[in-house]
Amino acid sequence: MTIDAPDAKPGMAAGVPPQGIAPIFAALDLGTNNCRLLIARPHRDGFRVIEAFSRIVRLGEGLSVSGQLSDAAMARTIDALKICSEKMARRGVAVARAVATEACRRAGNGAEFLHEVKIATGIQLDIISTAEEARLALTGCAPLLEPPHREAIVFDIGGGSTEILWAKLPGGGRTEVIDWISLPYGVVNLTERFGPGDHDSGSYERMIEEVSAVLRPFEEKHRLSEKLKSGAVQVLGTSGTVTTLAGVLLGLPRYERRHVDGCWLDFPTVIEQSHKLAAQSVPERALHPCIGEERADLVVAGCAILESLYRFWPAQRLRVADRGVREGVLVELMRQSRQNGNRNRGRR
Incomplete structure (x- = not known):
């Protein structure tokens, strides 16, 4: 509304x-x-x-x-x-x-x-709806989708679901959704089912396998892994998971959006860091200033979702967005306001 x-x-x-x-x-x-x-x-x-x-x-x-x-x-x-x-x-x-x-x-x-x-x-x-959520996230992240990329895979790892979009980038800051999928997995519901995640119990790998089973038909339909090899597809992630991992990898003494939003990360290094977090206890994770007590039990579930995406789409680089649905809502509200203003002026 x-x-x-x-x-x-x-x-x-x-x-x-x-x-x-x-x-x-x-x-x-x-x-x-x-x-x-x-x-x-x-x-x-x-x-x-x-x-x-x-x-x-x-x-x-x-x-x-x-x-x-x-x-x-x-x-x-x-x-x-x-x-x-x-x-x-x-x-x-x-x-x-x-x-x-x-x-x-x-x-x-x-x-x-x-x-x-x-x-x-x-x-x-x-x-x-999940469709509108995905569209708003894409709209909010659009300024970070740049040439020479002609297409993009954009994902938003949430608390209860994960939205994934395959989008065309026709230029001029515009985006066109080709297809999308909403996975019924997020950091909260995966953590409640599998616990805070670790390698020793095998729960981390089981989370990856469960997410992968739902994601596989989307990959089989579009063969995005083949398109990635061309270098024309940008991969961008927006969520607490990717921004937290960015803060950790950048060695920030405290989380600062200005350092994280828009940064590029080496995707294989992100996965290595995910494994390190899964090997730690919840109290050990909580000691990192970019994780803290509020995210310490949830972050590994997000890492598992992220690794599932990586196994299908092993891009070399991942762009991080500390923006998404909120920004998409603002862009659409302001666009609508301008259109209404132009229509009102046209009636005078």
Whole structure:
């Protein structure tokens, strides 16, 4: 749902900016593991971020077993959404969209939770399809897809699912989706099934095999591994898994987006680092400042998904994106706003 100034809901304040000043937009992405907010103002061909917020809420905790969102998970998430609502109100957001993904798609009580969110925060969440989630992620990452590549494999490893797109890059920053697939595996549900992952028990390899079984038909259909050999296909990953691994490999003393977003990594080295993390205990992983306690038990499941992708598509280089659905929502909101403005001017 897009919230414009005349119809702004409580907790999502909107106002008409002074003449000549661009309105403020907001995008909120509620996933299985994270709640992310981005507030921005249009700037040239893109936007300038005013404020960002991200919190691990683990909304999907226990969902793979119970089929329901737990009371504790919903309470944590509503607390984070209240902060988002306050930030949007304080910034005078004029246009906003809030989307929810896999946890709310799967949960038997997802609709009830959205109703509670609306009452508690004023935020109206849209549960989007896996197709829309994949498309928004691609839109958000498009600036990082560059010549001379003519095609791209883009993947988003989430908490409850993993979206993979094969896209054409016709030039001029444009992207065209050729095909996509949503895998029913993310870092939360894989960890709940297999544990925090390690080599000794074999759980790491079992996670890879399970993900690979679902991914194989997509590869057999498109033979992307053959296309990779031409060098014309770029591989890009967006998720906490790839950004965390980038922070580790870059040796950052603390996670900093400006060093990670858009960086290129040697893909075989990423897989080597994944093996090292799988060989560590959860407390050992937690010691790394780019992992910490909140991600220490989940990161290896993400590594397993990533290695499954690598085994099918062994690219030499991987580009990392600390951007995705939120940015895609913002781009589309601003594009729609410009189109509406042009239509209104045309009626005068």
